[in-house]
Amino acid sequence: MNSIFIDGQAGTTGLQIHERLSVRADIELIEIDPAERKNPDAKQSIIDQADVVVLCLPDDAARKAVRNTKNTHTRFIDASTAHRVNPDWTYGMPELMPGQRDAIASARLVSNPGCYPTGFLATVKPLISAGVLADDALISISAISGYSGGGRQLIEKYESEGANWPARPYSLALKHKHVPEMAQYAGLSTIPLFTPTVGHFYKGMLVSVPIHRDQLVKTNSIENVHQLISDQYATEPCINVMPLNDDAELQDGFLNPEAANGTNRVDVFVYGHNDQMMLIARLDNLGKGAAGAAVQNLNLMLQVTELEGLSL
Numbered sequence: 001m002n003s004i005f006i007d008g009q010a011g012t013t014g015l016q017i018h019e020r021l022s023v024r025a026d027i028e029l030i031e032i033d034p035a036e037r038k039n040p041d042a043k044q045s046i047i048d049q050a051d052v053v054v055l056c057l058p059d060d061a062a063r064k065a066v067r068n069t070k071n072t073h074t075r076f077i078d079a080s081t082a083h084r085v086n087p088d089w090t091y092g093m094p095e096l097m098p099g100q101r102d103a104i105a106s107a108r109l110v111s112n113p114g115c116y117p118t119g120f121l122a123t124v125k126p127l128i129s130a131g132v133l134a135d136d137a138l139i140s141i142s143a144i145s146g147y148s149g150g151g152r153q154l155i156e157k158y159e160s161e162g163a164n165w166p167a168r169p170y171s172l173a174l175k176h177k178h179v180p181e182m183a184q185y186a187g188l189s190t191i192p193l194f195t196p197t198v199g200h201f202y203k204g205m206l207v208s209v210p211i212h213r214d215q216l217v218k219t220n221s222i223e224n225v226h227q228l229i230s231d232q233y234a235t236e237p238c239i240n241v242m243p244l245n246d247d248a249e250l251q252d253g254f255l256n257p258e259a260a261n262g263t264n265r266v267d268v269f270v271y272g273h274n275d276q277m278m279l280i281a282r283l284d285n286l287g288k289g290a291a292g293a294a295v296q297n298l299n300l301m302l303q304v305t306e307l308e309g310l311s312l
Contacts, residue, residue: 005046078109081177114181141209147201237307260284264312
């Protein structure tokens with residue numbers, strides 16, 4: 001039986017991962033005595049005996065945990081941003097491109113994707129890979145996420161102070177920490193312009209990418225764009241491409257950012273017409289955007305059923 005240690009179990013993502021793993025009989029969860037949580041020697045002893053360690057830590061602490069591990073058998077999944085663009089780490093999005101799933105399964109070091117990049121890559125990566133969007137395309141991304149994406153401190157702030165807070169854009173200096181990850185794994189040579197917003201709801205998100213006809217190469221048909229994305233994910237259980245201009249998913253014309261909550265699913269939409277198109281990904285920022293993705297990667301690394309403990 002494989003032993004798993006969640007380092008940072010008390011945080012938002014750590015709690016979600018623990019919830020998904022604690023009911024499973026095929027793994028052993030190792031837990032540290034709460035009194036020893038800040039004892040580096042006690043923690044290192046547990047890391048050294050674990051088959052897989054899931055890091056749910058701030059970036060610097062995640063780097064230190066890996067750096068201090070001298071054995072070669074402990075494998076890591078890092079849910080922080082610390083190693084996402086590090087070439088020594090395998091990017092943990094099985095749906096990214098052919099061969100990615102096998103790379104994750106055999107890797108010792110796996111970086112869990114960010115929630116915003118997961119939605120962005122699900123929409124544009126098939127178009128860039130097919131040459132329908134050029135790698136130097138000027139791409140804009142807008143997104144709205146539930147406030148749980150900001151972790152425990154933001155959750156507490158919203159739930160104690162934010163009763164009347166509207167949707168609030170942030171990272172207006174255009175230096176969001178997810179942007180390098182988006183550019184690298186999309187295969188872009190230009191940096192996308194990303195404007196995220198926190199909404200007054202707990203979890204769920206929409207990631208939207210507008211595409212103008214002049215940005216497209218090889219085709220200017222929205223039907224062809226939709227078909228290309230559909231074909232890319234035809235056999236992917238966690239990516240659900242919705243019908244073109246899917247009115248059935250709209251509630252009085254509005255798209256619900258919470259409708260994929262509780263799942264490990266990304267819903268991909270294509271709306272618009274031949275001149276202007278909107279690609280939208282909807283996902284649970286704590287599910288496929290964080291904890292669910294970590295469990296999916298863990299399952300691949302342990303070579304068990306990929307969606308064990310997950311729902312679609």
